[in-house]
Amino acid sequence: MTSLDTVRRGSARPALPRAYLVWLAGTRASLLGDAVLYFALGWAASAHGGGTGALVLTAITLPRTLLLLLGGAVGDRFGARGVMVVGDAVMLTATLALALASSRPDPSPWLLVTVAAVVGTVDAFYLPAAGSMPRSLVGEAQLPRALAVQQAAGQVASLLGAPLGAVLVAAAGLTGAALADAGTFAVVLVVLLRVRPAHAVERSPRGEGLLAGAADGVRVAVGDPVLRSALLLTAAAACFLLPVVSLLNPLLAREHGWSAGAAGLIAGGQSLGVVAVALAVSRWGTMRRIGRGAALGLCVAAPGIAAVALAGETGAAVAVAVAGGIVTGAGSGMFACHIGPLVLTGAPGTHLARLQASLTLVQSLALVVGNNALGALADARGATAATAVCAAGACAAGLTGLALKPLGAGGGAPHPAPPGGTSQR
Numbered sequence: 001m002t003s004l005d006t007v008r009r010g011s012a013r014p015a016l017p018r019a020y021l022v023w024l025a026g027t028r029a030s031l032l033g034d035a036v037l038y039f040a041l042g043w044a045a046s047a048h049g050g051g052t053g054a055l056v057l058t059a060i061t062l063p064r065t066l067l068l069l070l071g072g073a074v075g076d077r078f079g080a081r082g083v084m085v086v087g088d089a090v091m092l093t094a095t096l097a098l099a100l101a102s103s104r105p106d107p108s109p110w111l112l113v114t115v116a117a118v119v120g121t122v123d124a125f126y127l128p129a130a131g132s133m134p135r136s137l138v139g140e141a142q143l144p145r146a147l148a149v150q151q152a153a154g155q156v157a158s159l160l161g162a163p164l165g166a167v168l169v170a171a172a173g174l175t176g177a178a179l180a181d182a183g184t185f186a187v188v189l190v191v192l193l194r195v196r197p198a199h200a201v202e203r204s205p206r207g208e209g210l211l212a213g214a215a216d217g218v219r220v221a222v223g224d225p226v227l228r229s230a231l232l233l234t235a236a237a238a239c240f241l242l243p244v245v246s247l248l249n250p251l252l253a254r255e256h257g258w259s260a261g262a263a264g265l266i267a268g269g270q271s272l273g274v275v276a277v278a279l280a281v282s283r284w285g286t287m288r289r290i291g292r293g294a295a296l297g298l299c300v301a302a303p304g305i306a307a308v309a310l311a312g313e314t315g316a317a318v319a320v321a322v323a324g325g326i327v328t329g330a331g332s333g334m335f336a337c338h339i340g341p342l343v344l345t346g347a348p349g350t351h352l353a354r355l356q357a358s359l360t361l362v363q364s365l366a367l368v369v370g371n372n373a374l375g376a377l378a379d380a381r382g383a384t385a386a387t388a389v390c391a392a393g394a395c396a397a398g399l400t401g402l403a404l405k406p407l408g409a410g411g412g413a414p415h416p417a418p419p420g421g422t423s424q425r
Contacts, residue, residue, distance in 0.1 A: 016146055019195045020137040024146075026191035027130060028153040030088075033184030035161020037095065037119075040169050040177030044102075045112050052109045059116035060123070065364055067124035068357045073213035075353025076204040080129040080136065081192060083353075087126035088189040094118045095182035102174040131356030135344050136197035144286040144341040151336050152278035159271050204350045217354025225406035226291065226346045227355065230339055231362050233294055233407075236397030237339075238363040239370035240390040241298070241332050244305055245270055247371055248390065251383035252308065252321075262318045266308065266325040273304075273329020274336070281337040290345075293338035295401025301331025302395035309387035331394075 038060075045056040075083045098115050101107065138146045168177045204213050221227050245267055253263035287293035307324025311317040339359075347355040378386040401407055 014142070016142060016149065017138055017198060019198060020134065020146055022191055023133065023137060023195050024150055024153060026188040028150075028157050030184040030188045031154055032157040032161055032164070033181035034119075035158055036165040036168055036177050037181040039161065039165030040174050041112055041116060043165075043169050044107055044174045045109065047106065048109045052112070055109070056112050056116045059113045060120040061364070063117055063120040064123045064127075065361065067121060068128065068361045068364075069214040069217060069354070070210060071125035072128040072217055072354035072357025073204070073210045074125055075129040075132060075357075076217075076350055077208075077210065077213065079203060080133045080201075080353060081195075081197060083125055083129040084133065085189065085192050087122045087129070088185050088192065090118070090122055092182055092185040092189060094122075095178045095185060099175045099178035099182065102178060107174060127360055128353040128357040131360070132201075132344070132352035135349075135352055136199050136201045137195070139199060140345055143345060144290070144337070145282045147340040147344070148278045148281035148286075148337045151333065151340070152275050152282065155271055155274050155278065155333075159268075201349045201352060204354075214354065214357075217351055217358060220348065220351050221355055221358040224346070227343065229291065229401065229404050229406045230294070230342050230346070231358060233298070233335070233397065233401050234339060234359055235362050235366040236393065236401075237298060237332070237335055238366035240305075240393035240397065241301055241328070241335070242363075242367055243370050243374050244308065244328060244387060244390050247374060248378065248383055248387045249308070249325075251378050252311075252387060255383045256312065256317060258318055258321075262321070265318065266321050269322040269325030270329035270332070273326040273331075274333035275329075277330050277333030278337055281333075286338055286341060289407070290338050290342045291404075291407025292402055294335050294342060295398050295404075295407055297331045297333070297335030297338060298394045298398030298401065299331070300334055300398075301328045302391050302398065304328030304331060305387060305391035305394060309384050309391060 041056055042053060045053040071083075094115060098111070101111055134143060134146050134150065165177060168180055172179075204216075208216070221231055249263050249266050252258070253260065253266075287296070304324045304327030308321045308328065311321040311324065343355055343359055344352065374386045374390065377389065
């Protein structure tokens with residue numbers, strides 16, 4: 001039995017390291033600030049029309065997608081903490097500049113696009129580094145619990161971000177939102193300068209070019225059976241779980257004549273399910289076979305999605321849909337709380353950020369495909385049919401994952417690092 005299994009089964013669970021909890025509090029505050037800023041940018045862009053709004057969103061997503069693999073290679077070369085420090089410093093400067101420039105009424109569309117491009121570029125380097133950082137702050141045995149707490153805190157921050165953004169924009173405009181986000185970046189910067197990694201993590205060889213390093217990260221992700229299976233499950237979740245919340249719930253509400261409040265309740269039920277499972281995993285740990293836990297999460301989510309799809313237009317329809325949303329969220333939370341440690345403990349120490357970049361890239365590309373395909377299906381056959389496809393797809397992906405031998409073997413065992421790495425200081 002591995003040390004990871006022992007901790008999962010044991011009743012006495014040591015507290016998570018203080019350094020990790022401080023880092024987590026700082027980064028979740030920054031995530032809340034980012035959600036506020038994203039709302040504010042979208043609101044300001046909407047004053048110039050739909051074309052400008054789409055351009056601002058594209059300015060965030062395009063550089064993030066194009067530069068993710070390179071960002072992962074930079075994180076593995078120079079260390080996650082160093083990349084995060086630079087990223088926070090850049091964003092602190094950018095948000096302060098935005099606050100100053102937006103003090104005039106009706107900010108220029110090109111100002112919004114420029115800031116959005118900076119956000120997307122920094123995200124491409126910051127997200128892989130932040131995703132790999134827990135491995136250097138907590139031991140392997142505590143990693144699943146640490147990631148579960150991170151998942152719950154992130155969900156809460158996402159829930160609060162848009163309403164808080166609306167309040168700040170109403171009270172102080174884009175300038176107030178930018179200043180609030182700048183404050184969170186300052187907090188994270190102080191935290192990162194004070195927190196020191198407690199666990200050595202191997203870096204990629206210095207003689208390796210960054211483009212070659214990015215390509216090597218893809219090679220490792222595709223070549224390792226466990227990691228390859230994890231990426232495929234992540235793509236399935238992005239296609240069949242994420243669009244249910246952001247795309248199909250509003251379409252179902254309009255199709256069935258539900259109010260906007262009812263759609264909000266369903267989304268809230270999904271968030272409640274995610275948080276509940278994340279807190280349970282942080283208390284009791286993951287399933288012994290982490291890979292099967294991730295696949296089982298998709299199977300759990302499937303009947304919840306089906307309930308939302310088939311709730312219909314009866315008096316109890318909204319209650320049924322909310323219950324289905326809770327089940328969907330529980331499955332989503334189960335998937336997220338198992339796929340994270342599966343990748344982080346299964347990746348070589350020299351490839352942590354690159355594997356996080358691959359995971360994010362796969363999710364982003366699959367979400368783009370899924371959103372467009374399901375949107376077209378909803379237009380042609382209705383939102384109910386599109387949501388039913390999501391239920392069937394999630395169930396099929398989960399059952400396939402349960403049958404895959406690499407995931408059934410357990411997964412999550414430490415991956416031997418390739419030769420040539422140096423310890424992270």
